[in-house]
Amino acid sequence: MTPQIFLHRHEARLFPQSERVIIRPFIPGSAQHISTIINRALALSDQEVTEDLTLVRQDFDSRHFDIEALLMTHYEKVLQHIFTPTPISRERQLLIGALFSGEYALESAALFNPSIVAHPDQTGIEEGGMRFIMSLRATGEGHISSIEFRGGTIDSNGKLSFDPISRFITAPEIVPNPRYDKHQFITKLEEMGIDDNLTKTVMSPLQDQFTRSELDQNLSNVHKALPPTQEL
Numbered sequence: 001m002t003p004q005i006f007l008h009r010h011e012a013r014l015f016p017q018s019e020r021v022i023i024r025p026f027i028p029g030s031a032q033h034i035s036t037i038i039n040r041a042l043a044l045s046d047q048e049v050t051e052d053l054t055l056v057r058q059d060f061d062s063r064h065f066d067i068e069a070l071l072m073t074h075y076e077k078v079l080q081h082i083f084t085p086t087p088i089s090r091e092r093q094l095l096i097g098a099l100f101s102g103e104y105a106l107e108s109a110a111l112f113n114p115s116i117v118a119h120p121d122q123t124g125i126e127e128g129g130m131r132f133i134m135s136l137r138a139t140g141e142g143h144i145s146s147i148e149f150r151g152g153t154i155d156s157n158g159k160l161s162f163d164p165i166s167r168f169i170t171a172p173e174i175v176p177n178p179r180y181d182k183h184q185f186i187t188k189l190e191e192m193g194i195d196d197n198l199t200k201t202v203m204s205p206l207q208d209q210f211t212r213s214e215l216d217q218n219l220s221n222v223h224k225a226l227p228p229t230q231e232l
Contacts, residue, residue, distance in 0.1 A: 016107035026102030065168040071097030113137035128156030
């Protein structure tokens with residue numbers, strides 16, 4: 001006999017908030033256009049740079065955590081287009097970075113597709129309760145999708161509550177060639193049931209710390225050495 005499942009609709013609601021924004025690079029595709037913008041910034045006087053940067057801070061500081069780090073990152077993305085024998089002050093660098101930055105509202109169109117799992121840290125949770133992590137799909141301008149995360153708890157009576165969210169949104173840092181710990185990597189493979197001679201052949205030559213490119217190279221070497229009828 002199929003056991004009965006009782007569902008309870010909670011009152012909690014999650015609504016998209018268009019005021020939650022990130023700063024993304026906003027760089028024209030034309031090198032000439034990029035150079036024109038940079039040359040205009042270089043032509044400004046020091047006082048004009050200070051005044052313009054003050055306005056940028058007034059407009060955007062309250063919506064972004066450590067905005068200067070973001071602007072410097074965007075400045076570095078156009079550094080190859082800057083040709084001047086004169087040293088550029090940090091203020092002017094920040095202003096150039098701001099000229100190649102744009103705000104993006106992650107949730108301006110929709111917030112949906114919730115998925116919930118138990119939090120790995122259940123410290124301090126009462127018996128019968130649970131701390132959870134929820135992922136959500138956020139859709140913004142241009143229907144670009146992002147993954148957001150929320151935290152919260154469910155008590156022993158089934159009451160659901162969400163942790164307060166910050167007004168700041170942080171985009172993940174993408175590491176193109178990440179470094180891995182060999183022992184942890186092998187342990188995870190074993191947990192996934194991937195533990196055979198081919199796996200050992202690939203992992204054996206790697207150092208205790210290895211990069212993604214080193215792993216890819218080993219995979220390629222082993223693949224080339226396999227008989228035609230055998231695949232990784």
